[in-house]
Amino acid sequence: MLHEVPSKLDIVTTHERIRPYINRTPVLSSDKINEICGAEVFFKCENLQKIGAFKARGGINAALSLEKDEVKNGVCTHSSGNHAQAVALAAKMLGVKAYIVMPNNAPKPKVNGVIGLGAELIFCEPTLEARENGVKEIIEKTGAKFIHPFDNYDVIAGQATASKELLEEYPDLDAILAPVGGGGLLSGTGLSAKYFCKKAKVYAGEPEGAADAVLSFKSGKVEKAPYIKTIADGLLTNLSEKTLGIIKDTVTDILLVNDDEIMAALKLVFENLKIIIEPSCAVPLAALIKNKELFKNQQVGIILSGGNVDLSKLSFT
């Protein structure tokens, strides 16, 4: 278990540890999207990861990094979806119980995913307070070990392996874009760019309707979003001390986009890459398209974070 910012060696070790349990996800590209962006864009498809999201990397790594004795009463977490599935999958692999506190408005495919993995589900109101209280109760009752969705260096080291893989295949990237919610993926991406590539600058895309990270990045301390209203349901959380610390050190900028821009980018991906992504996952491409001049003629990597979307709620008419 890591107690400080993951080193290069930590991330290499993490990758070896989780490699047998995760998918080496493909990197896709599209001539049409390149043309629209005025850049060469390489999409690291974590929507094709186990459980349909990069979160499998961090969840599995955190669970495998615990001592046997620590997990004997199971693991628990709170999550609106993808981290929940990651912890449920990790628990299934370890043969221990998983307790998941989920907001009662979590998307159906994510809820079904957790149930399908055999975890015990506890619904709560969709507030951070209700989620944290729910987890506290579970820990008191069961002795389960808490795995935080992002304020956890083992989770961050796990998420870092996505861009490590991308950089193994495309070592000359000028930039890497990732979405930012709690900052686990973004801080991991920042670390991998710093350790495994001298050149690539890291940017985040963030929804205007959950714009906490951009404020925190400017002020240097964890801030709340002025308001929450976005289709990108995976990016609602604030940063934590751990993720903000790494982001300040490794990220170049955080770029805001609105829901229309997010949905236009999502549609581009569906139609041209022929893959399914969730709205949160479209945020970095939306940010790239909105800031084309920043990335002109560059080689740009985008981490596509996940594909757990309720298709019945999307309309393409």
Next chain:
Amino acid sequence: MLHEVPSKLDIVTTHERIRPYINRTPVLSSDKINEICGAEVFFKCENLQKIGAFKARGGINAALSLEKDEVKNGVCTHSSGNHAQAVALAAKMLGVKAYIVMPNNAPKPKVNGVIGLGAELIFCEPTLEARENGVKEIIEKTGAKFIHPFDNYDVIAGQATASKELLEEYPDLDAILAPVGGGGLLSGTGLSAKYFCKKAKVYAGEPEGAADAVLSFKSGKVEKAPYIKTIADGLLTNLSEKTLGIIKDTVTDILLVNDDEIMAALKLVFENLKIIIEPSCAVPLAALIKNKELFKNQQVGIILSGGNVDLSKLSFT
């Protein structure tokens, strides 16, 4: 240009020829789908191929196999969609004109794909006769070289490279399933299984509402479908002498499925593999699920043929 059934060496040479111009498509799998099928299923994702379909392989190979002098007046074809895009792409690569005769009910994304590649489009009634007459006129007027969608050994050799790649990564497959329309992909799959794998049996999935291949397979001569009514718009054509000859020699059976089974399989792929496929592409998975006992505990490869679907016409409610 090949004048007889492609040999092992022909397919190896073809693969080398087209390799720089095509995607090495990923192979995906899903624990959930494996569970449902009672088999280990490996999906070769040709929906993630250039132009969103395996047809890029055959179209590019056929165009590259022609002499410079033969293509100086351009290339032409008739197709309801994916082969049209393949020929348009090949022409663009060669810097020559492409003339495409398309039925006026072709799916919008396929029409747009052809236009986006700069081909000249000629619409016709949705009958084979109208399509063939359209092409005849074009040839007379322009001197363009016709590339048949499947009754062409260079096209067949190109399509064969999809399962060649699959077998390079999964040499122990017990079976490979592909959809069958005109039989270009199926005959190519049969040849690759025969040449590159001693063990794998090849099966086709065919829609009940376009059941010509199953009849032809039984009678040994090219038959028409008793009726045409299926959502699998890419599989409406009859076999040809060339494709039937190879299919008789290399295919174990042709399995029929109805539209409900096709749509259920399509939904499974969308939800679990997080990729977009067109209805025709879901036919082999539907056939596998309908005939589970045939494939029980086996390693099964499925060629996912394409992803050019009009998303506004799909409903997931």
